[in-house]
Amino acid sequence: GQNIDQPTEMTATEGAIVQINCTYQTSGFNGLFWYQQHAGEAPTFLSYNVLDGLEEKGRFSSFLSRSKGYSYLLLKELQMKDSASYLCAVRDDQAGTALIFGKGTTLSVSS
Amino acid sequence: DSGVTQTPKHLITATGQRVTLRCSPRSGDLSVYWYQQSLDQGLQFLIQYYNGEERAKGNILERFSAQQFPDLHSELNLSSLELGDSALYFCASSATSGGRFFGPGTRLTVL
Numbered sequence: 001g002q003n004i005d006q007p008t009e010m011t012a013t014e015g016a017i018v019q020i021n022c023t024y025q026t027s028g029f030n031g032l033f034w035y036q037q038h039a040g041e042a043p044t045f046l047s048y049n050v051l052d053g054l055e056e057k058g059r060f061s062s063f064l065s066r067s068k069g070y071s072y073l074l075l076k077e078l079q080m081k082d083s084a085s086y087l088c089a090v091r092d093d094q095a096g097t098a099l100i101f102g103k104g105t106t107l108s109v110s111s
Numbered sequence: 112d113s114g115v116t117q118t119p120k121h122l123i124t125a126t127g128q129r130v131t132l133r134c135s136p137r138s139g140d141l142s143v144y145w146y147q148q149s150l151d152q153g154l155q156f157l158i159q160y161y162n163g164e165e166r167a168k169g170n171i172l173e174r175f176s177a178q179q180f181p182d183l184h185s186e187l188n189l190s191s192l193e194l195g196d197s198a199l200y201f202c203a204s205s206a207t208s209g210g211r212f213f214g215p216g217t218r219l220t221v222l
Contacts, residue, residue: 033210040218042113042201043154045210087154096159096167098144099203099211103153 002026002095004102006088011108012078020073020105022088031091033099034062034073038084046073046086075107083109114138115204115214123220129190132217136183136204142166143185144211145177149198160185192221 003025012018024032031050035043049055049064049071061074075082085106089099114137124130136143145157147170156169160179171177174192179185189196197220203211 035213040199042213042215044113045212048210089154095156095169096161097142097205098156098159098167098169100156100169101146101154 002090002092002100004088004090004100006086006102006105008103009106009108011110014078014080014109014111016078017074017076018078018107020075020086020088020107022071022073022102024069024071024088024090024102026090026092026094026100028092028094029066029090030093030097032062032064032071033089033091034060034071035087035089035101036084037087037104043087078109080109080111083107113212113214115202115212117200117202117214117217119217120215121218121220123222124192125222126192126194128192128221129188130192130219132187132189132200132202132219134185134187134202134204134214136185136202137206137212140204140206140212141183142205143179143183144203144205145171145185145187146201146203146213147198148201148216149195154201157187189219194221197221 034046037043047062085104088102141162157171159167
């Protein structure tokens, strides 16, 4: 089976940096994904890590440690529009090639 | 716009009824994944099809079924509907690897 944990809620202020952690346990790991989802809308793809290390894409970076079953999403220069839910998902090849999602972290950015 | 389309956008029906949700993947994508998202459960993987064949099953109820047609569009059939089936239903598609791209979703309300 799979188990994916992330904090339920986080708050931050505009211009700050926030790190959202994700830990996972899965038997057929083949990649970790981060998605952003605004309420009532579709998840949008942010990043993908399959090897250990840091992937940077503009204001967003994602890190993976496969040995520790750990990832984080780093958001820099926070903007109000970054208020959303951030979903950590693992590709488990024992579940086809589907992504298995954590319950998400709701980030609230205030001015 | 992810390139994945879903119809209808909203669906309101009564308990005991049967509905069909439709999804067209991005051009060239062979895989279609169906997910259910309710307030307390997060994104739950239901089922995956690849090039017309069922590839993997997640937490899909026996009252639910899906298929993928030769033109690669997919339909999710929900029958004997219950109040608890009210949720957002997303489909996603992918190429051979990498991110999964989500459609806008169908909001199902069962009264």
